[in-house]
Amino acid sequence: MIKIVVDSCCELNLDMMEGVDVSFVPFKLSIGSNNFLDDENLNIEDFRIKMEESKEPVKTACPSPMDFFDKFEGDIVYVVTITSELSGTYQSAMIAKEMYLKEYPGAKVHVFDSRSAVAGETAVFLNLVKCIKEGKSFEETVADTEEIIERSVTIINLASLSNLAKNGRIPKIAGKLSKVLNIRMIGKAKDGKIVPVSIERGLKRSIKSLVNKALDICDKSLKTAIVISEANALEAAKEVREMLLKDFPDRIIEITGMKGLSTTYAEEGGLVLHL
Numbered sequence: 001m002i003k004i005v006v007d008s009c010c011e012l013n014l015d016m017m018e019g020v021d022v023s024f025v026p027f028k029l030s031i032g033s034n035n036f037l038d039d040e041n042l043n044i045e046d047f048r049i050k051m052e053e054s055k056e057p058v059k060t061a062c063p064s065p066m067d068f069f070d071k072f073e074g075d076i077v078y079v080v081t082i083t084s085e086l087s088g089t090y091q092s093a094m095i096a097k098e099m100y101l102k103e104y105p106g107a108k109v110h111v112f113d114s115r116s117a118v119a120g121e122t123a124v125f126l127n128l129v130k131c132i133k134e135g136k137s138f139e140e141t142v143a144d145t146e147e148i149i150e151r152s153v154t155i156i157n158l159a160s161l162s163n164l165a166k167n168g169r170i171p172k173i174a175g176k177l178s179k180v181l182n183i184r185m186i187g188k189a190k191d192g193k194i195v196p197v198s199i200e201r202g203l204k205r206s207i208k209s210l211v212n213k214a215l216d217i218c219d220k221s222l223k224t225a226i227v228i229s230e231a232n233a234l235e236a237a238k239e240v241r242e243m244l245l246k247d248f249p250d251r252i253i254e255i256t257g258m259k260g261l262s263t264t265y266a267e268e269g270g271l272v273l274h275l
Helices: 044-053 065-069 089-103 119-133 138-151 162-166 172-180 203-217 234-245 260-266
Strands: 002-007 022-025 028-031 034-037 059-061 076-081 108-113 154-158 183-190 193-201 226-230 253-257 271-274
Touching: 002 089, 002 119, 028 044, 028 260, 044 260, 065 089, 076 089, 076 119, 076 138, 089 108, 108 138, 119 138, 119 226, 119 253, 119 271, 154 203, 183 203, 193 203, 203 234, 203 271, 226 234, 234 253, 234 271, 260 271
Parallel strands: 002 022, 002 076, 076 108, 226 253
Antiparallel strands: 028 034, 028 059, 154 183, 154 271, 183 193, 226 271
């Protein structure tokens, strides 16, 4: 039996999970006195509204080792987590791995640090599914997927800098001005961290910048799925996909929505591209 376990920052559509045994381990989120579990029961619209109205930042708590351990089962377990640079989730999963192997010493478990988030985690999951369906061994699957993590890139397009301001990462006045002036930030994941690349004014210009930056730095020889995750920005995501199809007509390009933790990072209208 092969099991895949992912945290709730991994955005999956129902068709992506067809034919595989996958379980989610949710993050815990809080906005003031409101507490949320980032699972299938989360009302994402209600969450967005409360996040927008609150003057406080969203607080997040990563899953515990036991949260992961409870989802492990079978002879082979693959785990995908958000980058270890942003969360302790990877470490929780590693502790769970040790616990599971102590109880089931014949099992094989590998924890993938996606070095990314959102669409990046989704891409790792999709590569795992591809390897499993091709009948690759545990060792081949691990090596193939770790190579994909190393070679692929994540680019983000943030429609709002509000949460960055609330968390004290930028001045509050900058967060307010970004909304008034319709300023969007383009950034890239580097060594598991988000690094700002450019500031663009308006959606159209920012989409063009997102795609151009992705084309500049991506490994065009990869044949893996491209993933676009959107926070209530489906039309913008479709536009990105159409632009990418001109350069990658033979690659699968998936679009996914965002749940709670992903929305916390990207905010309303945000886009995350992984290729």
